Amino acid sequence: MTRVPCLPAMECIGETRPPTIDPPAPRGTPMRRAARVDANHHAIVQCLRSVGAHVESLAAVGGGIPDLLVGFRGRNWLLEVKDGRRPPSERRLNPAQQAWHAVWAGHVVVVRSPEEALRAIGISVEARTGNGGAT
Numbered sequence: 001m002t003r004v005p006c007l008p009a010m011e012c013i014g015e016t017r018p019p020t021i022d023p024p025a026p027r028g029t030p031m032r033r034a035a036r037v038d039a040n041h042h043a044i045v046q047c048l049r050s051v052g053a054h055v056e057s058l059a060a061v062g063g064g065i066p067d068l069l070v071g072f073r074g075r076n077w078l079l080e081v082k083d084g085r086r087p088p089s090e091r092r093l094n095p096a097q098q099a100w101h102a103v104w105a106g107h108v109v110v111v112r113s114p115e116e117a118l119r120a121i122g123i124s125v126e127a128r129t130g131n132g133g134a135t
Contacts, residue, residue, distance in 0.1 A: 038083040040113065041067060047114035048072075051123055064100030066108050072121045077109060079120060084112030 037059045045068065048055050053072040058065050059081075066078040080101075082091040091112065093101060101108055109120040118125055 037067065038081045039085070040083050041081050044068070044079075044081055044111065044114050044117045048117055048121070051118065053121060062096070064094070064096035064098070066097075066100075068117075070117075070121060075121075077121055078104075078106065079117060080108060080110045081117075082110055082112050084116075 037057075041057070041059065045055050045057065048068075048070055051072075053070050055071075056069045057067065058069055059067045066080040068077075068079040068081060070077040070079055080093070080097065084091070093110070111117040111120055115125045
């Protein structure tokens with residue numbers, strides 16, 4: 001009997017998870033351009049992973065769906081990432097995001113920095129930086 005090797009696991013900061021495989025798009029579906037992500041997207045993902053959160057980027061999904069799905073301590077969060085360094089007019093939800101947020105029955109948090117992302121999942125930023133405060 002021949003053994004088939006397993007797919008290698010993806011290593012993230014503090015976690016190992018299997019690779020994700022997207023199903024093929026139905027025939028005739030137009031190809032989607034690569035998703036544009038905010039400049040702070042990757043820093044927020046790395047910060048969340050550094051505290052043990054599992055993070056999946058949904059940025060390529062489009063249709064107004066938030067950028068990140070975060071699992072931490074048995075709970076899930078949807079986070080919409082906006083670049084806090086951009087002018088306020090450029091940090092607004094676009095029309096597709098506004099429409100999606102308006103009909104979504106769950107909770108979504110808009111975050112502009114790694115610190116806001118940590119607060120959104122219940123991590124005290126003061127405790128991480130040594131300024132006191134409890135987690």
